[in-house]
Amino acid sequence: MNKKEILEIRKQFTPANCAITRICGCYVDHEKNKKLESKDAFLSLPEEEAFKYFDIFKKTLSGTVGKNMLNMEFPIDAEMPGGTQEFLLKLRNSKLEDDMLLEEFYDKVIATYEYAENYYIILIHAMYDIPGKGSDDLEMFDASDEVYEYLLMSICPVSLSKAGLCYNAEDNRIEDRIRDWIVDMPDKGFLFPAFNDRGTDLHSVLYYTKKSSELQPEMIDQLLGAKMPMSADDQKETFQMIIEDTLGEDGDYETVRNIHETLNDLIEEHKEEPEPLALDKIEMRKVFEQSGVDTEKMENFDRNFEENAGEKATLLASNIAETKKFNIETPDVVIKVNPDRADLIETRIIDGRQCLVIPVDDHIEVNGINVRTMKRQDNSDREEMSELPEE
Template identity: 90%
Template sequence: MNKKEVLEIRKQFSPKNCAITKICGCYVDYEKNKKMESKDAFLALPEEEAFKYFDIFKKTLSGSIGKNMLNMEFPLDAEMPGGTQEFLLKLRDSRLEDDMLLEEFYDKVIATYEYAENYYIILIHAAYDVPGRTSDDLEMDDASDEVYQHILMSICPVSLSKAGLSYNAEENCIQDRIRDWIVDKPDKGFLFPAFNDRSTDLHSVLYYTKKSEDLQPEMIDQLLGAKMPMSADTQKETFQMIIEDTLGEDGDYETVRNIHETLNDMIEEHKEEPDPLTLDKTDVKKIFEQSGVPNEKMENFEKNFEENAGEKATLLASNIAETRKFNIETPDVVIKVNPDRMDLVETRMIDGRQCLVIPVDDHIEVNGINVRTMKVKGVAGPKAGGSGEAVENAEDDIVPFDED
């Protein structure tokens, strides 16, 4: 699913567009005991309660594609009789009316979801009457192409509210606040079937994770049985290893900077597209070549890529690029640069040492204090008989660093 398709489903979580037929819930304590189960017609819920559920469902379809929302496909064995996809299909087709299927579903979640505290499993069934669209992408409300039947699961941690004091309006006094068990925003969830090309895709599922590094592989394998892609964090680490292995020990700052600038330019050009920018081995190779990686270094590129990522692996540009920050670190100094102004930092040999040089034409701020410039100590100016050439870098911030 791309962001436009996700947005179309999210829009259904409102009173005007609501297509939810049934909502089921199971409250689980820290010992994995089922403490409460419920099953209701969604439209029968009180309005204020329904709005809070809408917020949870919208959050389950939020974040970045490829980072928080992962498109996963079912392998062939998952679609065979007795497979995980067949079970999910039965659950959807039952419209959540089959109590035995619901109990089996809850048991699978409880057995595989790793969480040490209380949580609330929410499962809904919805039937979205997909409107047709004209050639210029305008919706035709009276021309439906199909009914998209789906289930959505959200797993929400449940935590005890903080202790404190509160004002009692009836008694007109300050008193100890009653501590309640609060349902938090979802931690995990999924949408089945996926809504690809604005249509039902029984071969795919959209998986949600609040933390990109915490995918919970066992739950994905046992509950969904879908192929799990590399997490966003793993993709970033993999890309860094490909750069390091390709450039070797003598990789230079300018080349690494060029790679990230090329990536950011590609992301900027692609930002209006609904599908995320995906890069395969050939795409990454072109980025390296355009960024000035020497030909002799590129001789082993394909080997480095396959050893780190896999021959047919793809990486999402948004997962491997730094679009919001660009950090330069030495053992004792960390420099944070606006990614749009990476050109401000350059390397230069000064007094036999390799240094990072940053022009400071504007003001400098030290611990929140504005200072005009830096004093250069021990440098003789023209009045003292010196040539004055040594002060040419007085308006630059110079950070020495070693080769390694």
């Protein structure tokens, strides 16, 4: 699913567009005991309660595609009789009215979801009458020819509110506040089937994780049975290894900076595209070549890529590039640079030592205090450039 398709489903979570037929929930304590189960027609919920659920469902379809929202496909064995896909289809087709299927689903989640505290499993069934679209990309609500029937699950941590004082309006006094158990925004979730090409894709599922570094592979494998892609953190680490293996021990600052700038330029060029920019081995090779990596070092690039990522792997540019920061670190110094002005940093050999050279203008601050760059020497009005040794 791309950004447009995810947004189209998110738009349903409003009173005017609501396509949710049924909502079920299971409250689980820290010892994995089911403390509460509920089953309701969604439209029967009080308005204020429904709005709170809308917020949770929207959050389950939020974040960055490829980082927080992962498109996963079912392998062939998962689609065989008795496989995880068949179970999810039965659950969807039951419209959440089969108590035995619901219990089995909750048991699967509880057995595989790793969380030490209380949490709330929310599962909804919805039927979206997909409007057709004309050549001008405008929706034609009277031209629908497909209904997208789906499940959305959200797992929300439940935490005790903070202790404190509050104002009791009835008694007109300040008193100790009653601590409540609060349902937080979701930590994990999924949408099944996926909504690809504005239609039902029974072979795929969209998985949500609040933290890209905590995918919980066991739950993905046992509950969904889908093929898990490389996480955003793993992609970044893999990319760093490809750079280090390709450049070798003598990798220089300018080349690494050029790779950073080339990637950011590509991201900027594709920012209006609904699909995230994915780079395979051939496209990544072009990035390195355009960044000025020596021809000699590029001779082993294909092998380095395959050993670290895999022959047919793709890396999302948004996962491996730093668009909001550009940091240079030594054991004792950290330099934070505007990513658009990484060219301000130069490398030079001064007195036989490698140095990072930073040109500065008349404005420089030290802990918020305006200072001059350094003392003037020999009555010269020229200000020297500040030099930081590179370890």
